[in-house]
Amino acid sequence: MDTPVNPETRFLHAVEMGVGTWQWGDRVVWNYGHNYDEDAIRAAFNASLEQGVRLFDTAEVYGNGQSERILGTLIKETNQPVLVATKFMPFPWRLERKSLLRALKNSLDRLGLESVDLYQMHWPFPPISIEKWMSVMAEAVQQGWTRTVGVSNYSHTQMMRAYAALERRGLPLASNQVEYNLLNREIEKNGLLRRCQELGIRVIAYSPLAMGLLTGKYGPENPPPGLRGRKYAGLLRRLKPLINLMTEIGREHESKSCAQVALNWCICKGTLPIPGAKNAEQALMNAGALGWRLSEEEIARLDSASESVVRSAS
Numbered sequence: 001m002d003t004p005v006n007p008e009t010r011f012l013h014a015v016e017m018g019v020g021t022w023q024w025g026d027r028v029v030w031n032y033g034h035n036y037d038e039d040a041i042r043a044a045f046n047a048s049l050e051q052g053v054r055l056f057d058t059a060e061v062y063g064n065g066q067s068e069r070i071l072g073t074l075i076k077e078t079n080q081p082v083l084v085a086t087k088f089m090p091f092p093w094r095l096e097r098k099s100l101l102r103a104l105k106n107s108l109d110r111l112g113l114e115s116v117d118l119y120q121m122h123w124p125f126p127p128i129s130i131e132k133w134m135s136v137m138a139e140a141v142q143q144g145w146t147r148t149v150g151v152s153n154y155s156h157t158q159m160m161r162a163y164a165a166l167e168r169r170g171l172p173l174a175s176n177q178v179e180y181n182l183l184n185r186e187i188e189k190n191g192l193l194r195r196c197q198e199l200g201i202r203v204i205a206y207s208p209l210a211m212g213l214l215t216g217k218y219g220p221e222n223p224p225p226g227l228r229g230r231k232y233a234g235l236l237r238r239l240k241p242l243i244n245l246m247t248e249i250g251r252e253h254e255s256k257s258c259a260q261v262a263l264n265w266c267i268c269k270g271t272l273p274i275p276g277a278k279n280a281e282q283a284l285m286n287a288g289a290l291g292w293r294l295s296e297e298e299i300a301r302l303d304s305a306s307e308s309v310v311r312s313a314s
């Protein structure tokens with residue numbers, strides 16, 4: 001499909017993959033400071049840049065600002081060009097336009113930047129309307145504090161409201177960041193992916209490794225720790241056939257890993273995956289998802305295996 005891409009958002013369509021940085025400072029879900037630290041993250045950051053992966057996705061709420069702070073420190077240490085996407089959380093007590101502009105200024109301070117490349121509305125939470133938030137997002141662009149505007153976790157209807165509100169101000173909606181991976185293909189089924197492709201809205205795929213499950217390193221006997229283990233308890237027991245197929249397909253591509261197959265599948269579907277990486281090894285492995293492509297036939301086999309796993313778990 002020929003996607004009509006707006007010149008202002010073209011840079012995002014040129015990016016095949018980014019790095020998720022929720023892990024960078026978050027203790028609650030990811031256990032930052034326990035089995036990885038700032039040095040490990042520095043190594044992940046540098047390894048990503050060396051491999052040409054230079055889009056970093058963060059948010060004001062990750063580690064309560066810590067992710068943006070760490071990313072800011074690392075950006076200062078490099079001469080390499082970096083693209084930064086961050087997010088605004090519309091907490092219910094944030095009722096004024098000033099709250100978004102202030103939050104963005106605070107994010108910029110933590111990042112040590114004058115402007116970010118993409119500012120995203122993290123969730124479509126009430127009470128403030130989508131139209132009102134988009135009008136403040138447009139102000140942020142006018143101020144020069146963000147290059148483009150995106151949304152996250154927006155349904156088809158919510159996204160179209162954001163798209164229309166920005167269009168009235170002469171701005172494109174750059175992206176919708178949603179969960180998408182071989183274990184969650186909701187956006188294929190509900191038409192969101194197709195609509196984004198028709199309108200030139202970049203789909204940024206979060207949790208592209210299903211929070212680590214699609215690397216093949218977890219199973220019912222060794223579930224991921226904490227929240228993740230609970231979230232995926234049902235799927236973990238049924239994952240094996242899919243992991244076996246990913247391993248088999250990876251082998252046919254010069255021994256690509258399950259993680260690399262999972263990320264390449266996201267790219268082949270026309271999305272921009274942003275796998276989280278805690279260290280250089282993970283960042284390097286994830287970058288190995290670039291520079292090759294699964295065949296149509298392999299994608300169809302993966303689609304069918306993922307369907308079976310999800311159906312049997314529900």
Ligand SMILES: NC(=O)c1ccc[n+]([C@@H]2O[C@H](COP(=O)([O-])OP(=O)(O)OC[C@H]3O[C@@H](n4cnc5c(N)ncnc54)[C@H](OP(=O)(O)O)[C@@H]3O)[C@@H](O)[C@H]2O)c1
Pocket residue numbers: 019020021022023030057058122152153177178205206207208209210211212213215217224259274275276277278281282283285286
């Ligand atoms: N907009 C939103 O609402 C939203 C929600 C969630 C995430 N996100 C964004 O999306 C990014 C990615 O999603 P995610 O962090 O939820 O999950 P993910 O990318 O699917 O999984 C990341 C985790 O998988 C493991 N891992 C990564 N690469 C690996 C490799 N090569 N080999 C082995 N293990 C590997 C690591 O955890 P372990 O080593 O501990 O297993 C890592 O923390 C986040 O960082 C964030 O930027 C956005």
